[in-house]
Amino acid sequence: MKDQYIHEVERLLPLPRQAKKEVLRDLEEAFASAAEHGETESQLIQRLGSPKEFVESLNEQLGFERLSGEIWKRKQIIAIVCAAILSLLCLGVYSAAKAMGMSRMIESLGVIGGADGPTAIFVTSTGPDILYWVALLGIVSFAAGVVLAIRYIRRKHKDGKKDQ
Amino acid sequence: MSQKYIQQFKKGSLEMILLCLIARKETYGYEIITELNRRADVLGYAREGTVYPILYRLQKAEMLQSRIVYTTANGGSKKYYSLTKKGRTALEEMISFWRDYTICVDEFIGELELNQTRPDEAEGE
Numbered sequence: 221m222k223d224q225y226i227h228e229v230e231r232l233l234p235l236p237r238q239a240k241k242e243v244l245r246d247l248e249e250a251f252a253s254a255a256e257h258g259e260t261e262s263q264l265i266q267r268l269g270s271p272k273e274f275v276e277s278l279n280e281q282l283g284f285e286r287l288s289g290e291i292w293k294r295k296q297i298i299a300i301v302c303a304a305i306l307s308l309l310c311l312g313v314y315s316a317a318k319a320m321g322m323s324r325m326i327e328s329l330g331v332i333g334g335a336d337g338p339t340a341i342f343v344t345s346t347g348p349d350i351l352y353w354v355a356l357l358g359i360v361s362f363a364a365g366v367v368l369a370i371r372y373i374r375r376k377h378k379d380g381k382k383d384q
Numbered sequence: 385m386s387q388k389y390i391q392q393f394k395k396g397s398l399e400m401i402l403l404c405l406i407a408r409k410e411t412y413g414y415e416i417i418t419e420l421n422r423r424a425d426v427l428g429y430a431r432e433g434t435v436y437p438i439l440y441r442l443q444k445a446e447m448l449q450s451r452i453v454y455t456t457a458n459g460g461s462k463k464y465y466s467l468t469k470k471g472r473t474a475l476e477e478m479i480s481f482w483r484d485y486t487i488c489v490d491e492f493i494g495e496l497e498l499n500q501t502r503p504d505e506a507e508g509e
Contacts, residue, residue, distance in 0.1 A: 281433075
C-alpha cells in the first residue's frame with residue numbers, strides 16, 4: 221500500500237527531480253514514523269488523503285502550476301536546441317559529402333563493372349542511400365525544431381498576456 | 385464559523401506556529417504533525433500535505449535548516465529541523481508584530497463590546 225502510494229505521488233508530482241526526491245523521502249519517513257508510533261498505514265493515508273489530494277495540497281502551497289510551466293519551458297528549449305544541432309549536423313554532413321563525393325561517385329560508378337567489384341559496388345550502392353537518409357533526418361529535425369520554436373513562442377506570448 | 389475565515393487565519397499564522405514549535409527544540413515531521421494535532425480542536429486537523437510545503441518554503445528562505453539522521457527505530461531516516469539565525473530573528477519580529485496586532489484587534493473588539501453592552505449610553509452621547 222505504501223509503495224503504491226509513494227509511486228503514485230511520484231507519478232503525479234510536477235517538480236524538478238531533486239525537489240521530487242525530497243518529497244518522496246519525506247513520505248517514506250512519514251510512513252516509517254507512523255509505524256514507529258503505532259499508526260497503521262491506512263490511518264496515515266486517511267490523513268494524507270489520496271495521492272492526488274496530497275499532490276494538490278502541495279500544489280496549493282507551493283504554486284506548482286508556475287513551476288511545471290518553468291520545467292516545460294526548459295525542456296522545450298533543450299528540445300529546440302537539440303533539433304537545431306541535429307539538423308545542422310545532418311545537412312552539414314550531407315552537403316559536405318555531396319560536394320566531396322560528386323567526383324568520387326562518378327569515379328566509383330565506373331568501377332561497378334570492374335573485376336574487384338564487391339567493394340566498389342558496396343560504396344556506390346550504400347553511399348547515396350545513407351546520404352539520402354541523412355538529408356531526410358536533417359530536414360525532419362529542422363521542421364521539428366521550427367514547429368517546437370513556434371509553439372514555444374506562442375505559449376510564451378500567451379503566458380505574458382496572462383501575467384498582465 | 386465559515387471554513388473560509390478559519391483558513392485565512394491559519395494561512396497567516398501557520399508559519400509562525402511552525403517556527404515556534406521548531407524553536408522550542410529540534411524536531412521532525414511526524415512530531416510536528418502530532419504536536420499540531422494536539423490542538424486540533426482550534427487549529428483543525430494538520431496534514432502532511434499542508435505542513436511539508438511550508439517547511440520547504442521556510443528552509444528555502446533559510447529560516448530553517450535540516451539534517452538527516454539515520455535511525456534504527458523506524459528503519460529509515462528522520463529529517464530534523466532547527467531554526468537558523470535568520471529564522472530566529474524572523475520569528476522574534478513575527479512575535480513582536482503578532483503581539484501588537486492582537487492588542488490592536490482586541491481593542492476593536494473591546495470597543496464593539498462596550499458599545500453593545502451599553503447601547504443606551506452610547507446613543508445618548
